[in-house]
Amino acid sequence: MKNSPSYTVTSVDHALQLAVILQVEGPLRVSDAAERLGVARSTAHRLLSMLVYRDFAVQDENRWYAAGPVLSLATRSHSRVSLLRQVAMPFVESLATHLDESANLMVLFGDHMRFIGTVEGNRVLRVGSREGSVFPAHLVSGGKAILAELPPDELEAIYAPQAWAGREQDRPSLSALREELHGIPAAGFALNVEGTEAGVTAVGRVVRTGDEDLRAAVSVSLPSTRFSTDVLGSVVRGLIAATAGIERAFGRKIAAEAR
Structure with missing residues (x-):
């Protein structure tokens, strides 16, 4: 049985949600990430940038974000x-x-x-x-x-x-x-x-x-x-x-x- 932690770190939770989306569903844009999380585009951009920095995501020339080496699936x-x-x-x-x-x-x-x-x-x-x-x-x-x-x-x-x-x-x-x-x-x-x-x-x-x-x-x-x-x-x-x-x-x- 899973119990929610007594407190949550919203930014961490959002980053983890994005990591799962990238791993399971594939590439998305900043606007897609913002809509899925219910946050501002600027917030989504910062989260995705951190995932890129830590190799959880990569960004292509068209500004789409995809799963990075840490998360890669078929x-x-x-x-x-x-x-x-x-x-x-x-x-x-x-x-x-x-x-x-x-x-x-x-x-x-x-x-x-x-x-x-x-x-x-x-x-x-x-x-x-x-x-x-x-x-x-x-x-x-x-x-x-x-x-x-x-x-x-x-x-x-x-x-x-x-x-x-x-x-x-x-x-x-x-x-x-x-x-x-x-x-x-x-x-x-x-x-x-x-x-x-x-x-x-x-x-x-x-x-x-x-x-x-x-x-x-x-x-x-x-x-x-x-x-x-x-x-x-x-x-x-x-x-x-x-x-x-x-x-x-x-x-x-x-x-x-x-x-």
Whole structure:
């Protein structure tokens, strides 16, 4: 379970968020960074300049910033994740608005889920943004939904003892995990009931991208005090509509790129 520190250093938090965006989604401009963080362009420029200085970012001749040597990932991963976020966020926003609860877009990286987009609900009591956060895949609803649909050999590889060297105490029992994941594909959703944060329940559903290297999910997070069977039905129906819309739109984008 992750707990927020008793105090936060805003500039550090912003720099770390930018580092994650560059690593997972790829290049961006100062204006993009300012919009994502909700800060002035001058502030975004100073943050990006410091990332460049420390080799977390590089700037090209067109003034775009990209992941530097410290953060470099495959270019294909960058472009597909960035494209997915571009396509998916309007549907995530619509889902959050319809339910008036926080909705999230996340992707699988190894044995963790990275939250690459959040739209918060408008209620006073709501779950805050998870954008930029990383959680163990087997604990979050979207991660469970994805893991439940993986081929058995791929699931075994992710949770093989050798893959968790140095952090064996955090590795879940594979047999217990399989038992927990059983039935999720048939249900079409997965639950996280206070598994990552006290007082928070989340419902997740897979986004089928058609790309085995890009496994994604959408989730809805809400205070556990508002969760009920009736609410679950509404959330699942919203997730079905949102993920179907994302899958169609993403498929059209990929097809257009291929032409």
